[in-house]
Amino acid sequence: MQRCICGTCPSFPGDDGFYCARGKSQNEVVRRGCICGDCENYKEFGLSKGYYCADGSAAEIEE
Ligand code: SF4
Numbered sequence: 001m002q003r004c005i006c007g008t009c010p011s012f013p014g015d016d017g018f019y020c021a022r023g024k025s026q027n028e029v030v031r032r033g034c035i036c037g038d039c040e041n042y043k044e045f046g047l048s049k050g051y052y053c054a055d056g057s058a059a060e061i062e063e
């Protein structure tokens with residue numbers, strides 16, 4: 001969770017981050033780009049999507 005870089009993302013909706021594991025934000029997301037691809041967790045967990053803050057956790061939206 002410390003490795004999550006959502007806090008520096010232009011789309012960050014302003015709560016706790018770590019959306020790939022925790023699921024959607026409670027807040028509205030304005031899509032201004034997603035930087036999950038630069039995150040160590042993204043590589044480690046073999047993720048392929050993004051915008052977990054808007055669309056839901058990896059378990060919900062990854063193939
Ligand atoms: S992949 Fe995205 S949502 Fe998940 S920890 Fe990294 S920056 Fe946060």
Ligand code: SF4
Nearest residue numbers: 006009034035052053
């Ligand atoms: S999940 Fe992606 S779009 Fe949402 S705040 Fe994190 S890096 Fe930005």
